[in-house]
Amino acid sequence: MAALQRVAQSSLSTAGNSYASCKAGLGSSTCAGPVVDEKVASDEFPVGLKVLVVDDDTTCLRIVEQMLRRCHYLVTICSQATFALKLLRERKGCFDVVLSDVHMPDMDGYKLLEHVGLEMDLPVIMMSADGRTSAVMKGIRHGACDYLIKPIREEELKNIWQHVVRKKWNENKDFENSGSLEDNDRNKRVNDDTDYASSVNEETEGLKGQKKRSNNKEEDDCELENDDPSTSKKPRVVWSVELHQQFVSAVNQLGLDKAVPKRILELMNVPGLTRENVASHLQKFRLYLKRLSGGVTQQQNGISSTFCGSVEANVKLASLGRFDIQALAASGQIPPQTLAALHAELLGQPAGNLMPTLDQPPLLHASMQGPKRATVEHGLAFGQPLVKCQPNIFKQFPQSILSVDDASSRYGVWTSNGLGTVGPSNTIGGLNNSNSNLLMDVLQRQQHKQQPQLQQQSLLPEPSHSINVQPSCLVVPSQSSASFQAGSPVSVNQNSNFNRNSVIDYSILSPQSNNSALSVGHISNGDMKTSGILCGYSAPSSSSTMSSGSLNADNSPSQQNSAVTNGDARQLPRLVPNIADIQGSYGAKSGEMLDQGPLRNLGFVGKGTCIPSRFAVDEFESPMNNFNHGNVHSENHVNPVKQEPSMDFTNNAKVGVPVLRQFPSNDLMSVFTK
């Protein structure tokens, strides 16, 4: 046994490898790693992943070790959980992911998982021959990011790097939301609760909801104690796509007004799901609906506060950029499923993001004002992801704003359109670069959520490769806007790649407000601009690179867009100058930026996919993220343009869905042109 506890020294000293550097870049810490390292990492990313395997079964240990070696991971094996924990504590940062057996004599795998989660916050993958639902559920509740059932196959291990990426991504997200680097699962959970409580208070049925909640909590706790007295952690339910779809169908079946957790639970009939889980999810679901129809009152305040608060925009941007880079690295190899999986993981921690950004919710509400509640609700069922995302967006927005000093002045001119559009466009560009048709699809899906009809059309994501060409984007915006106004989703769907792009943007925007159409149009322009701006202005951070990546593709298209959409004279003139600037800047930085750009795109893609797959409340967050990114870019653009970010935001929020319909096609066009 002792002999098997060998620690591969080589694996512990891998700082020089590409993955390590990549990881440093991705880290939630604010330090900015050299871009060169990231590039290298992107080429061979999963290679050199540092894995710690803990299993008292030496047979499995040896087999898993060999399998991991074959994946070119750096493997450290250990047959005792206590020793593994010691190792982890002594060599923090020396491991990227932990594979742990569940049943071990000296320390339960769950216990180890808990320690790792609290102290190191590394992704932990559980392994066991026990594949019974209860055992797997227990692992998930304790925060395992995956649960592999023995015999473990090599294909499963090949893919474990995704958990590392996902974790980093989540950390970044948390960081943005809470401003704290040390967010761990517990924090997230706390945030979750807080959010929940506050939202409940806002609700008309607040008291009732809270009572129910406390009752449920007691029940849940009891159940937990019976289940595993050693751990008092609140179980975490992962609202997978399937689960959320079940939930939505149950709610639809019951009718939103009559849907109570108990009945939903009965309809869903999912083992292990508690009434509290459902109640919490329902609460979020309702909140989302409410936001869609809520007032705009506090938007401006919220915005201003957020702006002030977010001084760290640059840092965050940098981290984001790196993250994206990793994603890019992975992108070449990442299949759609992986993205979906990433999304799924996000689902687990949705509430956390919302919590920190209390100020931001107002903005969301504002966007939701739309008079047509019924339509909004449709969106809710499908589009929840968007709502959640918004908080993130807000935060990021402020950050980006901070970094760009000029933004406020220029922003005003552009109004809401600029922000929305910029974000989407960036995303699109990134997607194109990354070859992520999937992303496109996801975006489209979001749109679908808002407009069921559109969804059908958009479902055809496959052609995505061609999508990369941004010129199409220009075309798309106009079409999308037209379709929106007309209310005929069909036209949008058929637009081909371009449409998709536009759709994507649109979807992102749409959750917040009607502005989406406008934003779409702008997006193409915005992207162009942003890239240029980013290069020139905020270049220091990785985020700038992102924009550049998209810019390359976009530059020509954006110009075209401006020409096409000339319809609105007011904004056009300004746009043109912006475009020019962008191009110039772009040209200068394009060489460097390209690499980073794709990476970022990947990051977006991942988020995008997450959104569609989840559909659940959690999903909302992911869309939000996209939005955020988009915003950031847009802000960058904005600075050159001299628009005021805050203005845009408010406008967007206020516009809401109803506005879109109100806008005539001409307006949309003009917006695009702008």
Place this chain on the structure above:
Amino acid sequence: MLGLGADRLRADMSRLLALLFHQGVLDEQFLQLQQLQDESSPNFVSEVVNIYFHESEKLLRNLRGLLMDRELSDYKKMGIHLNQFMGSSSSIGAKRVRNICVAFRAASEQNNRAGCLRALELLEHEYCYLKNKLHELFQLEQQRAMAAGVRYPMQN
């Protein structure tokens, strides 16, 4: 002649493997194991299987000890042992051993002592059969390697 011997030995190995697969003693996981063997670990399969034998015998001893304690058999501990046995058996592709472990675990969960004893007997029997067959396989492999090794100098 010696080259032919190696070929014959290889055929014997294939036959034996086919038989074990046919009987359900082994499953495709064992093939995975063989595929994991490469230049960096030329004896990977036999190394792992030997570890498995070592661990399994320890587990079997523990299981028997737990069951023989008439006063209070620790079924929970038994379940943990069986879990591990299941894990390692399935990891090397010992399908029948694994299946008996599943039945054994089910019996232990019901505190079914008679069922556990029966399952233990079966498990020991099945394990011995597996061990003998795998040893046979490894011996064939060894002979084949030797025969093949002898042939090369002759050809040269």
